[in-house]
Amino acid sequence: MHVVIDDLSKVYRGGIYALQNVNLSIPGGMFGLLGPNGAGKTTLMRILAGILRPTSGTLLVGEHDGNTEKGRSEIKRVLGYLPQDLGMYPDLNAREFLDYIGILKGMDRRKVRQQRVDELLEMVGLRNVARRKLKTFSGGMKRRVGIAQALLNDPRLLIVDEPTAGLDPEERIRFRNLLSELGGERTVLLSTHIVEDIAQTCRNLAILKSGQIIFKGNIAELVQETRGKVWAITTSGEKPEGNFTVVSTLHMGTSIQYRVVGEAAGQAGAIPLDPSLEDCYVWLMREQHSVLSTALIR
Numbered sequence: 001m002h003v004v005i006d007d008l009s010k011v012y013r014g015g016i017y018a019l020q021n022v023n024l025s026i027p028g029g030m031f032g033l034l035g036p037n038g039a040g041k042t043t044l045m046r047i048l049a050g051i052l053r054p055t056s057g058t059l060l061v062g063e064h065d066g067n068t069e070k071g072r073s074e075i076k077r078v079l080g081y082l083p084q085d086l087g088m089y090p091d092l093n094a095r096e097f098l099d100y101i102g103i104l105k106g107m108d109r110r111k112v113r114q115q116r117v118d119e120l121l122e123m124v125g126l127r128n129v130a131r132r133k134l135k136t137f138s139g140g141m142k143r144r145v146g147i148a149q150a151l152l153n154d155p156r157l158l159i160v161d162e163p164t165a166g167l168d169p170e171e172r173i174r175f176r177n178l179l180s181e182l183g184g185e186r187t188v189l190l191s192t193h194i195v196e197d198i199a200q201t202c203r204n205l206a207i208l209k210s211g212q213i214i215f216k217g218n219i220a221e222l223v224q225e226t227r228g229k230v231w232a233i234t235t236s237g238e239k240p241e242g243n244f245t246v247v248s249t250l251h252m253g254t255s256i257q258y259r260v261v262g263e264a265a266g267q268a269g270a271i272p273l274d275p276s277l278e279d280c281y282v283w284l285m286r287e288q289h290s291v292l293s294t295a296l297i298r
């Protein structure tokens, strides 16, 4: 399911520009939306989910037009949404909660609904704890209940807002794998501020900062753009200074190796390194107003 966003802006009351002239084409499979706090990720996802109206611009989900009442109700039918702050009923168990959401979504036939709920509990690995109250669930288990409720209507477009925040590394990997599986047969839009989530799951991504897209493309293109900007500088201890950002330090006996992103070509002993996706992100955040990133977003 192809999503096309054209010149979309959102101004909140008080004049806050949460999104500014966003253009984005999201093909099938997993698509990553990366950006720091306050970048506008949730705003964009809420507009896609039809919960929030944009100030201007257009939105197409498949052939459904997000600017018309009819289009929006059609979009709701093909869409699953896991909000950043999904409220749950702490005294319901997982099965009761999903059954209840199913009723709210208009799944009127009890048998069909309960069969779907069981299928989903199995899919997200919660079958054995289906009768436990949600208030006894860990953060990771709650996220899995969240993804299950988003999948009740077997959506062709799945939107998940920061689903891995607060999960431990093992849970995060498990959750990412689940999303990758889901992305095999539908469009999955994943927002995160964790670079690693995107690196492991998405081929295509967009990076949002202060309401503007500062990069869109695939990971290989992003890495290519950052080549020549990542360096190792080894010193006997003193922190190197220059037009760059230190991203990590490695203690090696009597010396320290600094990994830096920026302009370090002239620096004594600087050795070029292959960029990781995290280096790319740091570089883009540094250089967002440069000519290059302006060229990239065309």
Ligand SMILES: Nc1ncnc2c1ncn2[C@@H]1O[C@H](COP(=O)(O)OP(=O)(O)OP(=O)(O)O)[C@@H](O)[C@H]1O
Binding pocket: 012, 013, 016, 017, 018, 035, 036, 037, 038, 039, 040, 041, 042, 043, 044, 084, 193
């Ligand atoms: N209801 C609102 N009223 C006014 N301003 C808002 C509202 N919701 C969000 N904003 C502002 O819009 C901007 C974008 O917020 P948004 O929640 O979309 O960012 P985000 O990328 O999802 O951030 P986070 O990573 O913290 O979830 C921020 O400056 C935020 O303060």
Ligand SMILES: [Mg+2]
Binding pocket: 041, 042, 043, 084, 161, 162
């Ligand atoms: Mg958010």
